[in-house]
Amino acid sequence: MSSEKCPDCEALVSVPDDAVNGEIVSCPDCGLDLEIALAGQERTVKPVVLEKEDWGE
């Protein structure tokens, strides 16, 4: 388990070792939904607007 800084509040967000590209984690402090991006050894977290259901409800 490693951690990354929440881009919004800078709290530490833990990233599982077997994290999947695109996986969603929530910031433990501010609750912001963050998407994990994996590129080689790089792991970054960025805010994400969760795509909910179809049909633009």
Next chain:
Amino acid sequence: MTTSIGLVYDQIRPDERMLIDAAKREQVDLKLYDTNTTPFPVTGFPNRFEITNVILQRCISYFRGLHVTATLESSGVLVVNSFEALSTAGNKLLASIRLANSGIPTPKTFLAFTEESAIQALDKLGYPAVIKPVVGSWGRLVTLLKDQEMAKSIIESREYLHPIQQVYYLQEKIDRPGRDIRAFVIGDHVVAAMYRYATDSEWRTNAALGGRVENCPVTPEIEEFSVRAAKSMGGGAFGVDLMESKNGLVVHEVNHTTEFKATVKATGIDIPGLLIKYAVGMTRR
């Protein structure tokens, strides 16, 4: 030999992360199938597609889940939940019909397609009443119709939306306390239940809308209605929603690809672990 099962998803949320971690704890080999990067052969490519015999289907998109389940089942894979369960529970009208046919108490409901016939239906149901999309979740577009004037304006606004929003599913408003019950059924049992409380500014109780949750003791009545409701959809794993009406419990909805994060927090029950064990059990059938 370790057992392999699959997880089909469109996004790994905390719920799916809990499934991945539970599989590790149970020493089950969980293969991940990302619907964003996996093409699924439908016809013409027999035996070319390697996939586990049992799949947990967890797509957030209902339509993605429905189509991938049909495709997997056509190649002999057992999917939790089945296409039958998904297509029935995923449509509130079809679900109401199943519930009623199985003798499970459920709110009085009408189907209408025009403003004129909807108003007639609402006169029979009385105000306030509830209008719901036949497909959808998180309480979106579930609207309380307080009187005829409001009903007309809501129905008019639905005319600009997708045609599915012009299938008017109209229901009596159940006079219930400011909470409802979510019972999580896996196979033949309710494994956990929680109360979902509405916030003061909101009549709906959905956890996604910020409502508070709390453990709910599983009474024999909750157990019986919920398990029967799940069976009426064809069996599998479901989140059954019940309301405490003046005349006893009524089931108003059966969720098919249920989020369980809030239920785990409220009840302490290891729902992801139980789901993994349930899927493993299916590999031995």
